[in-house]
Amino acid sequence: MLAKLAQRIGGRELTLLAAVVAAAVVFASLSPVFLHPNNVYAIIRNSTELMLIGLGLTFVLAIGGIDVSVGMILGIAAIAIGNLLLAGVDPWLAALAGPLVGLALGAFSGTVIVLGRIPAIVATIGLLGVYRTTIFALLGGSWLSGLPSSLSEIFAARIAGVIPTSYIVIVVAYAAAFVVLRRTPFGLHLLAVGNAEERARLSGVAVRKVRIAAYMVSGALCGIAATFYIANYRNVEMTVGSTVALDAIAAVVLGGTSILGGKASLLGTALGVLLIRMLQNGFTIVGLPSLWQPVVTGVLLLLALTLERAAVAGLFRRLGGLVAARRTA
Amino acid sequence: MKSLKTVLATGVAVLALAGVAIAQEKPRVAFVPQLIGIPYFNSMEAGGQKAAEEFGVEFIYTGPVDANPIDQLQIVQNLVNQGVEAISISTIDASAIAPVVAEAKAKGLKLFTSDSDAPDSGRDVYVAQASDQGLGETLIDQLVSRIGEDAKIGFVSGDATSSNLNAWIKIIQDRVAEKYPNVTLLEPQFAGGSSDRAAQLASDLMTANPDLKGLIAVASSTCPGVGQAIETAGKIGEVLGTGYCSPNTARSYIESGAMGFTVLWDPAALGYLTVWAGKQLIDGKPFEASNTVPGLDQPIPYDAATGILLLGDPTVFTKDNVGNFDF
Amino acid sequence: MMAATTSTTAKLVLLLVLFAGILASFALYEPRFLQPSLASTVLQFASMLALVALGQTLIVLAGGAGIDLSVGGMVSLSAILTMMAMSAGVPEAVFPLVPVVIGALLGAVNGVLVTKIRILPLIATLGTLFVFGGLAMALTGGASLSGVPQWLVPFGRGNLGGVPWHVLVLVVPAYLAVAGMLTFTPWGRWFYAMGHNERAARLVGIDVDRIRFLAYVLSGALSGLAALVSLAWFGSGRPNIGQNLELESLAAVLLGGVAIFGGAGGVLGVLVAVLMIVTLKTGLQFINVSAVWQVGIVGALLLLVLLVDLIPIRRRS
Missing domain, CATH: 3.40.50.2300 (Response regulator)
Known part of the structure; x- marks a missing residue:
């Protein structure tokens, strides 16, 4: 049973899990505060947005697409939420605006890419510029700061003082994504389009609709991420979201989803995000300068892919199988 | 509104092609x-x-x-x-x-x-x-007078390449070396221009140093992040935030007590x-x-x-x- | 192959029309826009982007989903490492060569990752962007490194008849050399052939991996040249000098009519696109329009040019 599970989960996920555990052990042995509940909460809080955006990007990568403008979608949605809060709108309604704005922008991006027949990387570079200017125009040169805390009281809270609301949402989102991908026709079509678009078209899949839908899912998740962004930080400034896209792509690819499409690893994405954020946190905790953090992210990404190509991933899979087999025995 | 005007100006330039040299007297x-x-x-x-x-x-x-x-x-x-x-x-x-x-x-x-x-x-x-000297010294003197001479203090700065920010950090470091032997300054952390990264760094610094007493937001773009992180961590009263922050940016944090004071002109x-x-x-x-x-x-x-x-x-x-x- | 050429020409014409339109609009709005010193400024600021975009062109042309996101990181790191090499005692006389060699070595890292380890270029160079750009910042702590030899500074700031020296000595020859290579040598035919159809290229015996590796090394060397321009211009090595060049160079390459999947396009279009982007930026500043609009306008132009692309495709099919 466990062996079967290990097989299902796959080599990359096990490797990542091992890496997460190893990193946690190293940081915990270097600093007593690393595993302190406060720090665990901090890591969770800091990974919330990336978890959601990474999940959306997993859908986009699964169809063989890419989106470098996700951070800007988060930014525009955050501005919408912030302005609604300032206007005194009910926090639940304001929170709803996030995914709606995200969905609309995702639909727009998807339409430009699919109906305009522009390769996704090119189109989203163009859209990145357009959205960025939009953010500036919306903010008009000032920041949204000192936003009411009504949204924070709902979305930055912990249920029963223990479980962060954000994690309930993240778990639900990942579970829903799993069901959609593995158990619905849409999920099957999504992967089929990513695997072999032409064949999918011939077998009757509405390829264009499926591709646009993937960008809409991603946009909506960016919008939900924006809700948490506002709940956590209560301000929006001009550079909002500028580093999100590269981090998210790195995390998703680290998680084993290929940019060629046809494959989506949800667990891998979650572990990839966790690893990146944990390393960033651990670095600061043990007192390494923050300027080195991008170097570590880059090396990690390249190392993971190199190891995989060097078939070490295969070795890990066998090891994982062995461990699992022994446990069942 | 102003940006709308700029769009209109560009639009005029590109579409109407109606160009008249602006008289340049002043x-x-x-x-x-x-x-x-x-x-x-x-x-x-x-x-x-x-x-x-x-x-x-x-x-x-x-x-x-x-x-x-x-x-x-x-x-x-x-x-x-x-x-x-x-x-x-x-x-x-x-x-x-x-x-x-x-x-x-x-x-x-x-x-x-x-x-x-x-x-x-x-x-x-x-x-x-x-003067850079005055800015650096006022900030650290004010901070030390509030949290005591036996304190650990962290910096969250903006871009590592900004020469004015780096100058202030240097002056604060020199002042501490000279006047406050019991103050420990942590290595400055750089958030770039992003306030969520500033919040992340501030929160990590507080966790890493449970005995941290002060946090300095060196760049104005890092002020909301530092203030927010202190509030979120529930460290008001334990960690005192400060920095080169405008009153409007820092007001809610000063009122909540997350920031004790800010220094600016x-x-x-x-x-x-x-x-x-x-x-x-x-x-x-x-x-x-x-x-x-x-x-x-x-x-x-x-x-x-x-x-x-x-x-x-x-x-x-x-x-x-x-x-x-x-x- | 013929179809590709026609569409390349059509795109070039479209681009030139667009460029002329932009120039005319600015000139009509503000007649002083046409002063010669402004052309000189455009060239000065286009130089680094032009060099980096040339390397990007080669990589995209060679196909295989080729893309180099690390160019900005290579420029920054080459500049920093060059200054470090100088303080470590490398003789001043070879100064101009140092960034180019370093850039080529960094490019070779990309080349190995892509052709030997077979990581997809987008991801491999995303990784090296983090590593190279991050190293440049981390090694210096963000500070500029001074100590560029004084004799080099006139090369970075001076000009001959309004044309900056580095444009005359580096950019023009580099474009001529690459254009010559692509048009007149077997290498050029191989570049297009493998970009157009990699499997066919392999079947006829083209050493695809070697050529692709070379493209990454050349992109690195050209980034090194851009680093040299920055050193001579500013008189110091700056750890974030290559910031934003990755997206700008890609925008220029694609705007210039190079097909993202490789195999079609030429360097002339890219050069025109580079000049157009810099002119647009300069022109908007000249009429005091905020810089934020420029980001959006370049983005919109990119989408527009590619949407116009749809028309001939439909006609053909």
């Missing part, structure tokens, strides 16, 4: 900030605009979208090409304007710095908000003084050791040896006075 004074779209420089713009009306010059405010030195240089170069009579720059990096200084001189244009200096570039004057007054200095340079009037500037209450000292025109002492904003300011 002398022009330009100010190039490190980046546009942040409240601090917006206030300087407002002050500069006011001075422009007062002194009969045309004021140009233009800067890069990111704090990117090449983009800033390109903007300065453009102003030089336009023959703008006086150009003031808040330099991102002291060496960044070196390439255009000679050209501006050759054209007879006045190139000077304001807000952030480039000391050895050959600039005409530096309009300083307060009035950026609008700095913008005002900058335009006045530009006008003086254009008119060829030398600066006196002490200058009376119409519209500013205090006399403005000028140090001929260093070429620095000084706005005055920095203001310390606390719970008691933060309500009196709006910038």
Whole structure:
């Protein structure tokens, strides 16, 4: 049973899990505060947005697409939420605006890419510029700061003082994504389009609709991420979201989803995000300068892919199988 | 609204092709900030605009979208090409304007710095908000007086390449080494321009150092992140936040107690003084050791040896006075 | 192959029309826009982007989903490492060569990752962007490194008849050399052939991996040249000098009519696109329009040019 599970989960996920555990052990042995509940909460809080955006990007990568403008979608949605809060709108309604704005922008991006027949990387570079200017125009040169805390009281809270609301949402989102991908026709079509678009078209899949839908899912998740962004930080400034896209792509690819499409690893994405954020946190905790953090992210990404190509991933899979087999025995 | 006007202006340029040379009678004074779209420089713009009306010059405010030195240089170069009579720059990096200084001189244009200096570039004057020395020392002295001399303090700064931010950090470090032997300063952390990264770094610093007593937001863009992180961590009363933050940015954090005080000057007054200095340079009037500037209450000292025109002492904003300011 | 050529020409014409339109609009709005010193400024600021975009062109042309996101990181790191090499005692006389060699070595890292380890270029160079750009910042702590030899500074700031020296000495020859290579040598035919159809290229015996590796090394060397320009221009090595070049160079390459999947396009279009982007930026600044609009306008132009692309495709099919 466990062996079967290990097989299902796959080599990359096990490797990542091992890496997460190893990193946690190293940081915990270097600093007593690393595993302190406060720090665990901090890591969770800091990974919330990336978890959601990474999940959306997993859908986009699964169809063989890419989106470098996700951070800007988060930014525009955050501005919408912030302005609604300032206007005194009910926090639940304001929170709803996030995914709606995200969905609309995702639909727009998807339409430009699919109906305009522009390769996704090119189109989203163009859209990145357009959205960025939009953010500036919306903010008009000032920041949204000192936003009411009504949204924070709902979305930055912990249920029963223990479980962060954000994690309930993240778990639900990942579970829903799993069901959609593995158990619905849409999920099957999504992967089929990513695997072999032409064949999918011939077998009757509405390829264009499926591709646009993937960008809409991603946009909506960016919008939900924006809700948490506002709940956590209560301000929006001009550079909002500028580093999100590269981090998210790195995390998703680290998680084993290929940019060629046809494959989506949800667990891998979650572990990839966790690893990146944990390393960033651990670095600061043990007192390494923050300027080195991008170097570590880059090396990690390249190392993971190199190891995989060097078939070490295969070795890990066998090891994982062995461990699992022994446990069942 | 203003951006809408710019769109319209561009639209007119591109579509209607109706071009009429703008009559250029008034002398022009330009100010190039490190980046546009942040409240601090917006206030300087407002002050500069006011001075422009007062002194009969045309004021140009233009800067890069990111704090990117090449983009800033390109903007300065453009102003030089336009023959703008006086150009003031808040330099991102002291060496960044070196390439255009000679050209501006050759054209007879006045190139000077304001807000952030480039000391050895050959600039005409530096309009300083307060001396770097004064800023650094005021902040650390105020902080130590509140949290005690036996304290651990962390920095969250913006871009690692900003020379003015790095100068303040250096002065604080020197002051501590000299005057407060029991204060421990942590290595500065750099958040770039992003406030969520600033919050992340601030929260990690507090966790890593349970005995942390003070957190300094060195760049104005890191102020909300630092204030927010202290509130979120429930460390109000344990960790005291501070920094070079405008009252509007810091107000809610000062009121909640996450920030004890902030240190800044009035950026609008700095913008005002900058335009006045530009006008003086254009008119060829030398600066006196002490200058009376119409519209500013205090006399403005000028140090001929260093070429620095000084706005005055920095203001310390606390719970008691933060309500009196709006910038 | 013929179809590709026609569409390349059509795109070039479209681009030139667009460029002329932009120039005319600015000139009509503000007649002083046409002063010669402005052309000189455009060239000065286009130089680094032009060099980096040339390397990007080669990589995209060679196909295989080729893309180089690390160019900005290579420029920054080459500049920093060059200054470090100088303080470590490398003789001043070879100064101009140092960044180029370093850049080529960094490019070779990309080449190995892509052709030997077979990581997809987008991801491999995303990783090296983090590593190279991060190293440049981390090694210096963000500070500029001074000490560029004084004799080099006139090369970075001076000009001959309004044309900056580095444009005359580096950019023009580099474009001529690459254009010559692509048009007149077997290498050029191989580049297009493998970009057009990699499997066919392999079947006829083209050493695809070697050529692709070379493209990454050349992109690195050209980034090194851009670093040299920055050193001579600013008189110091700056750890974030290459910031934003990755997206700008890609925008220029794609705007210039190079097909993202490789095999079609030429360097002339890219050069025109580079000049157009810089002119647009300069022009908007000249009429005092905020820099934020420029980001959006370049983005919109990119989408527009590619949408116009749809028309001939439909006609053919």
